[in-house]
Amino acid sequence: MRKSDLNNDFSWDYAPALEGTSHVNIQKKYDLFIDGKFVRPSSGKYFDTYNPANEEKISEVAYGNAKDVDKAVKAARKAYKNVWSKVSPSERSKYIYRIARLMQERARELAVIETLDSGKVITESRDVDIPLACNHFFYYAGWADKMEYAFPNRKVEPLGVVGQITPWNFPLLMAAWKIAPALAAGNTVVLKPAETTPLTALKLAEIIKDSGLPDGVVNIVTGYGDTGAALVNHNDVNKIAFTGSTTVGKIIQESIAGTDKKVTLELGGKSANIILDDAPIDQAIEGIVNGIFFNQGHVCCAGSRLFVQEGIADVVIKKLKRRMDNLIVGNPLDKNTDIGAINSKEQLKTINDYIKIGEEEGAQIHQGSCKLPSKGYYCAPTIFTDVAQSHRITQEEIFGPVLTVQTFRTVDEVIQKANNSPYGLAAGIWTDKGSRIFNLSTKLRAGVVWANTYNKFDPTSPFGGYKESGFGREGGLHGLSAYVNLK
Numbered sequence: 001m002r003k004s005d006l007n008n009d010f011s012w013d014y015a016p017a018l019e020g021t022s023h024v025n026i027q028k029k030y031d032l033f034i035d036g037k038f039v040r041p042s043s044g045k046y047f048d049t050y051n052p053a054n055e056e057k058i059s060e061v062a063y064g065n066a067k068d069v070d071k072a073v074k075a076a077r078k079a080y081k082n083v084w085s086k087v088s089p090s091e092r093s094k095y096i097y098r099i100a101r102l103m104q105e106r107a108r109e110l111a112v113i114e115t116l117d118s119g120k121v122i123t124e125s126r127d128v129d130i131p132l133a134c135n136h137f138f139y140y141a142g143w144a145d146k147m148e149y150a151f152p153n154r155k156v157e158p159l160g161v162v163g164q165i166t167p168w169n170f171p172l173l174m175a176a177w178k179i180a181p182a183l184a185a186g187n188t189v190v191l192k193p194a195e196t197t198p199l200t201a202l203k204l205a206e207i208i209k210d211s212g213l214p215d216g217v218v219n220i221v222t223g224y225g226d227t228g229a230a231l232v233n234h235n236d237v238n239k240i241a242f243t244g245s246t247t248v249g250k251i252i253q254e255s256i257a258g259t260d261k262k263v264t265l266e267l268g269g270k271s272a273n274i275i276l277d278d279a280p281i282d283q284a285i286e287g288i289v290n291g292i293f294f295n296q297g298h299v300c301c302a303g304s305r306l307f308v309q310e311g312i313a314d315v316v317i318k319k320l321k322r323r324m325d326n327l328i329v330g331n332p333l334d335k336n337t338d339i340g341a342i343n344s345k346e347q348l349k350t351i352n353d354y355i356k357i358g359e360e361e362g363a364q365i366h367q368g369s370c371k372l373p374s375k376g377y378y379c380a381p382t383i384f385t386d387v388a389q390s391h392r393i394t395q396e397e398i399f400g401p402v403l404t405v406q407t408f409r410t411v412d413e414v415i416q417k418a419n420n421s422p423y424g425l426a427a428g429i430w431t432d433k434g435s436r437i438f439n440l441s442t443k444l445r446a447g448v449v450w451a452n453t454y455n456k457f458d459p460t461s462p463f464g465g466y467k468e469s470g471f472g473r474e475g476g477l478h479g480l481s482a483y484v485n486l487k
């Protein structure tokens with residue numbers, strides 16, 4: 001519920017539009033998925049997973065240790081040797097297609113579980129995460145039997161057993177980005193989902209079982225960082241595909257140095273969203289809002305550094321503040337909600353610490369005038385003006401709904417400022433002129449550059465970064481090439 005009253009001359013409340021949860025089946029306890037079966041963790045330990053929107057426990061999930069990881073890798077190796085490497089590419093394709101169809105059939109259930117476990121709004125789970133996750137399986141199902149077209153004149157071999165580790169911000173989607181191309185290329189998989197959002201990966205395990213995929217081709221071992229580390233350090237894994245923080249990415253790179261494991265690292269970001277003075281301003285405002293407040297700002301490529309050309313800065317900032325006052329923060333299951341819950345208590349603390357740091361650094365804070373629910377983890381949409389390049393809030397990834405706003409005079413100046421970051425994942429450009437788009441997009445050191453849009457994803461399009469945002473690409477043919485040896 002909200003009262004929006006920009007000029008004190010009107011106000012309204014929305015009636016709640018809650019998504020139902022009665023069709024959703026969540027077990028009290030989840031085991032590990034190894035060799036086609038749900039098995040107890042060898043330590044007998046389980047951890048709780050919570051709904052960040054109301055702090056209530058949802059379920060208990062198995063805490064896998066090094067012994068469980070070893071079991072999963074052995075199952076994946078056995079499945080690779082005895083079954084999956086002998087399955088014809090067109091059969092592989094059918095299995096992947098079947099998984100996509102089963103996911104689609106259970107899309108509503110998956111969307112609600114994703115929202116309950118992560119705090120993201122239901123409209124996003126329903127319209128973005130789950131359809132895109134299905135599309136990744138559909139897309140790579142199409143490639144599985146066309147490797148000779150994907151890599152002409154090359155002999156293509158799978159890598160073998162791949163270990164995959166995913167973060168909590170797009171739980172099922174990140175699992176799809178990893179599993180679909182790996183299977184299409186003929187590998188077997190051990191996946192370690194993030195500890196705060198393991199439920200949709202476990203639902204995917206059920207779907208994989210229902211699909212009839214041979215036992216051991218996909219194994220899912222839930223747990224914390226030590227579970228992930230056991231996977232990284234296992235000596236019978238041929239590749240590690242990691243998506244997560246730059247800090248952990250560096251640890252992983254050090255751990256596998258000197259081994260013959262392949263690695264791709266999809267890490268953090270601090271992306272520039274650039275508004276030139278000929279931009280369509282109202283569309284750009286929506287692009288700024290989408291860039292930083294989509295998924296509570298828990299987006300690796302979030303447009304968290306806004307650059308506005310000086311001549312239009314006052315009007316852009318004024319319009320942005322008005323728009324922020326209209327954003328609804330609250331129950332993620334309500335279809336009216338724009339910004340849901342922060343994923344965990346720890347992440348909320350990190351964001352609030354950065355907000356404090358921003359104020360101490362002397363930046364001017366403005367927060368949307370929304371009312372926050374009394375229970376659960378919530379953060380008002382926040383912008384900082386009067387920021388300097390050297391401020392920590394400008395340089396470091398906050399991973400929340402917090403935007404820094406800077407101005408610039410010339411295109412050369414903004415290129416220099418935008419590239420002045422340890423990261424290089426994405427960027428946005430808003431302008432009326434194609435020539436300015438070409439000029440900027442070739443000079444920005446960012447893996448993805450969007451023009452007059454933001455946060456658009458497609459399975460056919462490669463995604464990945466430069467510098468401390470990692471290396472390797474996911475999506476498209478590039479994403480497939482990360483799972484093959486080419487001779």
Ligand code: NAD
Pocket residue numbers: 165166167168169170192193194195223224225226227228229230232243244245246248249251252265266267268269299300301397399425464465469470
């Ligand atoms: P995180 O690095 O803390 O954790 C990611 C995963 O790694 C989790 O499953 C975690 O359990 C596991 N892990 C933790 N320590 C480990 C270790 N020592 N060895 C192996 N595994 C370990 O990241 P997070 O907080 O879950 O996710 C947020 C981060 O992910 C942000 O920095 C965001 O930018 C990044 N991200 C990047 C992309 C991309 O495509 N570049 C996409 C989504 C998120």
